[in-house]
Amino acid sequence: MAWWSYSDSQDSKDDLQREIARRKKKGEAFVPVEAPKGSKLAVKFWGQSWQHHLESYADYESRLPRGRSYLRKGNVYNLSIDKGVVTAQVAGQSLYDVSIKISPMKPALWQNIQKQCAGQIGSLLDLLGGKVGDGVLRVITDREQGLFPAPKEIKTICTCPDWADLCKHAAAVLYAIGLKFDAEPELFFKLRGVNYEELVSQAADAVAQGPAGGDAVIIANEDISSMFGIDMGDALSPEAEATLKSVVPKVRKAAKKSARKRPAG
Ligand SMILES: [Zn+2]
Structure with a gap:
């Protein structure tokens, strides 16, 4: 382990806290998405269906688990779900803006x-x-x-330097969406337009x-x-x-x- 590893990660944690503090000072809200303590995330019908649906795709298989742990650590903030788009902020090495665009459901x-x-x-x-x-x-x-979007209809954008199609920050937000559907199932339909x-x-x-x-x-x-x-x-x-x-x-x-x-x- 290189001598600088620890101080590097400590520095970035400090930077992150400073960034959050700076934004809070500017009046920005930081509302974390609370994840349940148990082994499950979403537990109700719409949240669970959303989660199971995403987990059923091989495209996502390797990337989703890291999103789970990010969400559990309380790193997802300010989740907002609107027609065809979800936005959130995720704390990683730095504070990243994530947006997830979902193609509207075809009228037919x-x-x-x-x-x-x-x-x-x-x-x-x-x-x-x-x-x-x-x-x-x-x-x-x-x-x-059906009602749930396929990966090809889901476009994730994150400000982190990860070039993967689905970075862990976006994966955390995908899981956070499921939790939100548990609490407000009507948001699922709003998202799908x-x-x-x-x-x-x-x-x-x-x-x-x-x-x-x-x-x-x-x-x-x-x-x-x-x-x-x-x-x-x-x-x-x-x-x-x-x-x-x-x-x-x-x-x-x-x-x-x-x-x-x-x-x-
Ligand atoms: Zn990212």
Whole structure:
């Protein structure tokens, strides 16, 4: 081990802390992405599906593990997810800016998914909570025709000097995205540039039409969170809750209408 190794890394750590302090002083926020202590990262449906999907590609296999440890050390800050783009800052030898661009979902593909899921997703809460049947699961997780982007649709940019396609900083951000989806699953759809209500309104339409022998979705209880065992305060963002409030009555109304139409007995 060369004599300068230690002091080099110590210097860069000091530089890093100085850089963070300098930016904080300028009023920049540094909000770390908190990673859970256990062996798993994402634990809920959308976060886990995102993670499993990425891990299933050989392109990423060698680079993803280092991203995990970076995330666990609390090195990812200021994660922001928007339509087609994710940005974050990652502390490594220095402070790097990472942006990940994801191609928007092709309208024909999205329409096809809607068609295949029509009438099968009971509620928005089912969708966001990942409570979907096997048929829907197969549709949304299909590698070619599903909701998740393939590596060729994912472009990572990092300000670090690593020339690899996927540096460890970008890999850490890819994992951080999964954690964010655990907390706010609606962000997955925002990232893909699609309106998740369209998957459920198709279901509401199907209910309103009263398919023969189909089970109408009747949400009888105001207390939706207890119904699904989900703490909405924790699980959903204010935006998603507002959406739920607007959509649930529609589904209920459609279900009631359908129930009235059906012959007694
Ligand atoms: Zn990098």
